[in-house]
Amino acid sequence: MDIRPHIFFFPFMGHGHTIPIIEMANQFASRGCRATIISTPANAPDAIKSIETRQLGLEIGVVLIKFPSKEVGLPEGCENTNSLTTKHMIQKFLVATTMLDQPLEQLLSEHRPTCLVASAFFPWANKIAAKYGIPRIVFHGTSSFALCAYASLFREQPHKKVSSDSEPFIIPNLPDEIKITRQQLQDHLKEESEVTDFARKVEESDLTSFGVIVNSYYELEAAYADHYRNFFGMKAWHIGPTFLCSQGKENKALRGKESSINEYECLKWLDAKKPNSVVYVCFGSVAKFDDAQLKEIAIGLEASGKQFIWVVKKDKHEEGKEEDWLPEGFEKRMEGNGLIITGWAPQLLILQHEAVGGFVTHCGWNSTLEGVCAGLPMVTWPVAAEQFYNEKLVTQILRIGVGVGVEKWARLTGDSVKREAIVKAVNKIMEGEEAEEMRSRAKALGVLAGEAVKEGGSSYTDLSALIEELKLQRAGSGSNRKDQLP
Ligand code: UDP
Numbered sequence: 115m116d117i118r119p120h121i122f123f124f125p126f127m128g129h130g131h132t133i134p135i136i137e138m139a140n141q142f143a144s145r146g147c148r149a150t151i152i153s154t155p156a157n158a159p160d161a162i163k164s165i166e167t168r169q170l171g172l173e174i175g176v177v178l179i180k181f182p183s184k185e186v187g188l189p190e191g192c193e194n195t196n197s198l199t200t201k202h203m204i205q206k207f208l209v210a211t212t213m214l215d216q217p218l219e220q221l222l223s224e225h226r227p228t229c230l231v232a233s234a235f236f237p238w239a240n241k242i243a244a245k246y247g248i249p250r251i252v253f254h255g256t257s258s259f260a261l262c263a264y265a266s267l268f269r270e271q272p273h274k275k276v277s278s279d280s281e282p283f284i285i286p287n288l289p290d291e292i293k294i295t296r297q298q299l300q301d302h303l304k305e306e307s308e309v310t311d312f313a314r315k316v317e318e319s320d321l322t323s324f325g326v327i328v329n330s331y332y333e334l335e336a337a338y339a340d341h342y343r344n345f346f347g348m349k350a351w352h353i354g355p356t357f358l359c360s361q362g363k364e365n366k367a368l369r370g371k372e373s374s375i376n377e378y379e380c381l382k383w384l385d386a387k388k389p390n391s392v393v394y395v396c397f398g399s400v401a402k403f404d405d406a407q408l409k410e411i412a413i414g415l416e417a418s419g420k421q422f423i424w425v426v427k428k429d430k431h432e433e434g435k436e437e438d439w440l441p442e443g444f445e446k447r448m449e450g451n452g453l454i455i456t457g458w459a460p461q462l463l464i465l466q467h468e469a470v471g472g473f474v475t476h477c478g479w480n481s482t483l484e485g486v487c488a489g490l491p492m493v494t495w496p497v498a499a500e501q502f503y504n505e506k507l508v509t510q511i512l513r514i515g516v517g518v519g520v521e522k523w524a525r526l527t528g529d530s531v532k533r534e535a536i537v538k539a540v541n542k543i544m545e546g547e548e549a550e551e552m553r554s555r556a557k558a559l560g561v562l563a564g565e566a567v568k569e570g571g572s573s574y575t576d577l578s579a580l581i582e583e584l585k586l587q588r589a590g591s592g593s594n595r596k597d598q599l600p
Contacts, residue, residue, distance in 0.1 A: 119228040119584045120148040124218065126211065126233035127157055127181065128195035129370045129399035130478055131255050134329045136164045137356035138231065138253075143172035144359065145581060150174070152221065154181035156193040163368050166360060177225075179217035186210045196371070196399050201525060208312075211235060215242060222246050228588045231327060237312070237319035247591050249324035249584070256479040257330050258338040258352070259511065260503035262288060265346050267303055268317060280521070287345060289337040290511060297522045298502040325349035327580070329356050330483065331566035331573045334559060335507065353577040355483050357462060358567045366462040370399065374457025380423075381463065383453055387421060390471030390553070393540055394464050394490075396425035397476040401497040403528055405439040412440050414536025420544050421451045423470075425459040465490065471553070472543040474518075474536075476528075477501040482508060487564075489557035491543040493518050493536075497528040514556040516542045 121142050125135035132153075139149035143166075153161045153176050165174045181193040186206040191197075198204050219242045222230065226246060232239040234254045243250035254261060263285050267273065270286045279297040302309035320326060325348070332339050332352050342348050357369070367377045384392065395415070397403070403411070408426060415422050428439070436445065437456075445454070461481070464470060465488040473485040474493040482504050485492050492515035494505040502523060508515040518539045522529040543549050566573040 122227040124152040124232035126235040134356045141359045237315040259507040260500040263503040329354035333562040351576045371458040384467045384469040387469035393472040395474040398478040408439045414533040418540040477504040489560040491552035493539040498525045
């Protein structure tokens, strides 16, 4: 009989969740567990190519469940947040995810794994797992800081006591004095809706779960890791950064979707640049700016005089034709100095290149963590989700970034930012004493991240503790397990 713990991983279908969860599966497998990832037909190819089994001989499986796109009125194959372009589509997508309960139950009853690690967006997974005596661990995909800030806002509702959307107020009960405005909060906190109901279920499932797994490391936000455990009473393991455990060049290039640029061409472009001379601009996998904002970014980048790589979530025009969302003649003027990647960029490879000296980011947690570990000062440009909290962590607690000045939370498209603000913020992270200070603080944090995932480091030890607990759990629940790998 195979006595290794068998962990099932069930990521929400967005790259902010699938990428770290697949890395986590690699991490568990490299520590002697069996890992199985639950995916859907359209997401599976990306999952399969990111799994390290071939190189390391790890035992990781992928099982498929059908995603009901058609049933909820989405186009066939629309199975990832990456392909959502309207609020309406997002709503349908969320409905589709609630229909995954039956297929999940089928899998758990068939395979009876030791544990289920599932994204927070599947609050109903607790009950299903409990039915088969399987502990469920929650993955939120964000920082301890954001988890604390959100929990405080959700429970205390301080934003209901301010007189205007733009009046700053203190987020209660945090270790530091952090101010935010109502217009920077998620919609469901500001007004009661179906999503608010859903958020209550998520909160409840956090509290009744086996615990929460966090893709962060203790040294980065110790006060908040402690606060999450001690003040909010959450059982949590900090086991990240997950990507530091998958460090092969090939693995870095294989994360998420297939790159829209040949990685080697991209690296060759960077090889020709001086250290810290290029700013990397990318807003994650979901945010899509309108043409007016894209033009403003282009003008801002050109006016900053800095070399750049800019990732734009758009389809590319035909070869030789000018992009109509760019100022006239922009591509020609920027030739050699600016590289635009329309589509998917090999972000981790780019960030870790020595020519890159700064990062303009939307503050998605994965990007933020990748920027920190690459030792980069950041321009923070939050768009939606919990990104405004991560911005506060970067600018006020870690002091490794400057805000571009976004005032409002705005799903998908973002609040508008003017060229002058872009120039000012980019220059602040790319030149001068302040930039150097931010860079050296970020570099020190990057070193600590590397130590955290090494044997004996804080994340390594937290993961060991979790695996030991799961082994005990497994021994305690004994005979109803099935041990065949799917
Ligand atoms: N990413 C990438 N190439 C892209 C866009 C994003 O590799 O062109 C990766 C990025 O490195 C990160 C993830 O996709 O690991 C995005 O997650 P994040 O939490 O930063 O933002 P989200 O996409 O969830 O808003």
